[in-house]
Amino acid sequence: xxxxxEEMVAIFHSHPESPxxxxxxxxxxxxxxxxxxxxxxFSRGITGKxxxxxxxxxxxxxxxxRITD
Numbered sequence: 001x002x003x004x005x006e007e008m009v010a011i012f013h014s015h016p017e018s019p020x021x022x023x024x025x026x027x028x029x030x031x032x033x034x035x036x037x038x039x040x041x042f043s044r045g046i047t048g049k050x051x052x053x054x055x056x057x058x059x060x061x062x063x064x065x066r067i068t069d
Contacts, residue, residue, distance in 0.1 A: 008032065010052065014040040020051040022060050030055035036063055 001008060011032060015023070020041030022030070030037060033056045041048040052063040 008035050010036040010038050012038045012040075014042065016042050019043075020049050022053055022055060027055055027058055027060060033057070038065070 013026075015021075018041060020039040022037060022039065026037065026039075033054075036052045037055055038050060038052045040050045050065070050067060052065045054061045054063055
């Protein structure tokens with residue numbers, strides 16, 4: 001990415017058995033304050049909501065996103 005002068009804007013991961021909200025571990029590992037953290041939550045194998053968050057100095061703020069085809 002650096003060689004191509006690209007910028008990371010989001011980090012994506014899933015919570016296989018919990019809601020789409022940053023866990024305490026997610027907050028502790030949020031080293032990239034300029035990136036959004038996108039999380040997909042699952043419940044009983046069913047895809048739930050995808051949500052995005054800014055995590056800065058341990059503070060979590062949800063960011064509105066719209067996902068389209």
